[in-house]
Amino acid sequence: MSEFDYDELGLVAGLEIHQQLDTATKLFCECPTRLRDPEDAERAFTRYLHPTRSELGEIDEAALEESRVEREFEYLAYDSTCLVEEDDEPPHRLDDEALATTLEIAQLLDMDVVDRAHVMRKVVIDGSNTSGFQRSTLIAHNGEIETSDGAVGIEDVMLEEESAQRVEEREGGVQFSLDRLGIPLVEIGTKPDISTPEQALEAAETIGMLLRSTGKVKRGLGTIRQDVNVSIADGARVEMKGVQSLDDIDDLVREEVRRQVELVDVAEELSARDASVGDTQNVTEVFEGTGSGVIRGALESDGVVYAVPLYGFDGLVGRELQPDRRLGTEFSDHAKRHGAGGIFHTDELPAYGITEDEVEALRDAVGAGDEDAVALVADSPSVATGAIEAVAERAETAIEGVPEETRGANDDGTSEYLRPLPGAARMYPETDVPPVDPDPAEVETPELLTEKVERYQAQYGLDAGLAEQVAFGRRWPLFEEQVEAGVDATLAAQTLESTVTELRRDDVPVDELTDDHVRGVFGLVADGDLAQEGVPELLAALSEQPDREADDLADELGLGSAAEDEVRAAVVDVVERNSDQVEAEGMGAFSALMGECMGALRGKADGDLVSEVLREEIQKRA
Structure with missing residues (x-):
């Protein structure tokens, strides 16, 4: 388009x-x-x-x-x-x-x-x-x-x-x-x-x-x-309600403009044809013995078929207004509001089990010619009569142009009829609740998220991308609270955004994590009882067992922070198992052995400490 x-x-x-x-x-x-x-x-x-x-x-x-x-x-x-x-x-x-x-x-x-x-x-x-x-x-x-x-x-x-x-x-x-x-x-x-x-x-x-x-x-x-x-x-x-995603708004506006442009063109064509809407009529006899499953099902349930002639509408009921939505779809929306499953119209017939002979008989029954269209509803008597009258009313407004109405937004940018536009008659005073006198002086103007991004960069040294992630994320109040309590800003930001996002991608139920869970994890790091490298594993465990406390679960998983002697023992063990590689490559073996050391310690040691000890042990043997 x-x-x-x-x-x-x-x-x-x-x-x-x-x-x-x-x-x-x-x-x-x-x-x-x-x-x-x-x-x-x-x-x-x-x-x-x-x-x-x-x-x-x-x-x-x-x-x-x-x-x-x-x-x-x-x-x-x-x-x-x-x-x-x-x-x-x-x-x-x-x-x-x-x-x-x-x-x-x-x-x-x-x-x-x-x-x-x-x-x-x-x-x-x-x-x-x-x-x-x-x-x-x-x-x-x-x-x-x-x-x-x-x-x-x-x-x-x-x-x-x-x-x-x-x-x-x-x-x-x-x-x-x-x-x-x-x-x-x-x-x-x-x-x-x-x-x-x-x-x-x-x-x-x-x-x-x-x-x-x-x-x-x-x-x-x-x-x-x-x-x-x-x-x-x-x-x-036209009011379109219920747009769930911001990203859909521009498409919704474009499609509504298209719909109104098409409806204006339809109205001009109908005016040129001197179009009109006839009286609704019971045409049940036309479809006795029909092969249409929908109509036959209605008649077998003591239903009826009602139709309305739309003089001068031929070819226009099937006119596309939006992707996969036609003027006939608009008629159908109104019929559905009265309980019908939908409508048939001659711009799409013969089809759906309705034969050419039945279409001609239908035209004859309501007095419609080749330049006319016919819409019909098959349902119980009460539903069919209400639905076909609604179709007739919507056809009348099609001759006039674009009707004012409330529509429901669809995910594809299109919309469907809901009800007429509400007016002032729906408002009246609530007598059970006393009025209040708002005082704006009692509240402070919040800092804009865009301003937070700049402050996080300047005050905490976060890079632009991470600062924006935190500021626009759900947990920036928790981030600020924990940084104020002494948690390293980069650790707090990466944990709340990067780490949690990575866990979510691994199908870890991180939505179960509460602010108290995160506070507990950061508290263990601050007290030296948990290495930063153990944070992802502990958060994943808390997501799976949200009723547990961070310290108890860390002890159970063996994630307590390792002392330097424990770190050195683990590093020495790795170096000795790879003595041939160390002898041949010297410090060139560092990267491969660093990963093995961290795995052996299972997140219990700070990476900087492990790196320092590993360098010492390699240099001893080089």
């Missing part, structure tokens, strides 16, 4: 970055913020959710569409689950630690902090919150970051509660886990100042770096999510 002229198209984009905060407790209760295995759930309960009117008496369109699909939501509860999480008790006060971290983020973004923060309820009835709404509060507004393509304004920073973790889709419902619900989440919204895919990626990377600079955000898959808002001059604002 060739790159578009984004200036000519009038591309406008903005970001919403959602980042979990690494606090001890959740935002409105005292429950821990650690994730749990669904298999550890002790019980479950179910709820049905329905939309509520705002204080203006309005119902949000997105919530209304969500409510048209009747679903049961099951929630997994754990030994740590409390009544607040179950929505059986009012929320507690806003968490102080989460508020302080949010204020640090606001300072890094050069924002104006509000004088008083009021908690609001945001209606969400997709099951992701037991209450049917998400609590959110505005903390700061009017900030800015710099990119190589110019400044990008920051509209606002919100502090809100994370949603429940979706475990699995089920027939007639969804199962959620309550371990994630209520984890403090900061939402950063940019102004629509982004004008290229590359600038969108750079802005997201910059915000991500600022967030990590606090040292108080969670790391790992699912802890940060990006939503991207995109529009072109002749298109419409």
Whole structure:
């Protein structure tokens, strides 16, 4: 795909970055913020959710569409689950630690902090919150970051509660886990100042770096999510949700621009054809005795087939909008929202067991000619009627152009329909939580990660690559703590980054290593009870046995630091076993014997000491 002229198209984009905060407790209760295995759930309960009117008496369109699909939501509860999480008790006060971290983020973004923060309820009835709404509060507004393509304004920073973790889709419902619900989440919204895919990626990377600079955000898959808002001059604002990887943002913007360009072209062609959408009709009789497995399966289950004529749509329903996604795929997304498995349309027929004769009979049944298309759904009567009406509505908007909507981001840069764009009708005040008065003077502005890299080089003598690895890694707070305690900076950096990375590549479960494990290992080195060379073996052992203490495991493995006489005895033994080589090569045998000596000592001795003793013993015999 060739790159578009984004200036000519009038591309406008903005970001919403959602980042979990690494606090001890959740935002409105005292429950821990650690994730749990669904298999550890002790019980479950179910709820049905329905939309509520705002204080203006309005119902949000997105919530209304969500409510048209009747679903049961099951929630997994754990030994740590409390009544607040179950929505059986009012929320507690806003968490102080989460508020302080949010204020640090606001300072890094050069924002104006509000004088008083009021908690609001945001209606969400997709099951992701037991209450049917998400609590959110505005903390700061009017900030800015710099990119190589110019400044990008920051509209606002919100502090809100994370949603429940979706475990699995089920027939007639969804199962959620309550371990994630209520984890403090900061939402950063940019102004629509982004004008290229590359600038969108750079802005997201910059915000991500600022967030990590606090040292108080969670790391790992699912802890940060990006939503991207995109529009072109002749298109419409579309929000794409759930971008997991920063690297996908520029591709997502490019593909959405392509989709909107294609939809604009389709609308112009449909206008030229004077296209229209007909009435939905029951065409079950056309497919009696059909060879299509999908349709036959529906009919054998007392299902029906409904179709809608799309006058002037021939050849356009199969028009590709994004890779492997066509206008017909968009229709299918809407049908699936009403429980259907998908749709068939005449741009792709005959196929899937549907014959040419059946296609002609279908056209005759709905009054479609050669320039027209027909879409059909086979399912139970209730699902088929709702799904085909949704297809008809989406076809109507195709004639108008690009619809405003919320879409889900796919890994390949494409997106799929989720629901209409939400509006102001979904927000109303939370009466159970008192407002707070944020005071930015109570927090210090964190050092940027880019500044840390420079400081680590100047202060600790780390090379640029290692300094960057540590500063942008997850454990820079532990690095600084241990260096302050007297641990050699290079040893600490190499251990936390290079050594741990090498162990991970060897399939050692290093994610089991805690900060206390590392502190214990460094403590043994500092006390002279463990040679630096023994650090990798001890860390690997602790990864496999995380319930053990570093000193106990080091003793069990014989990793205690060897005294000089023990080192000399081991070196002498190696030299004597290789006496012929020493006599023939002299110091030329050093490298080979050094490796053998270190192996014999199994990491119990410092390499410098072994090297010194080995040189002495070789020189004695040379």
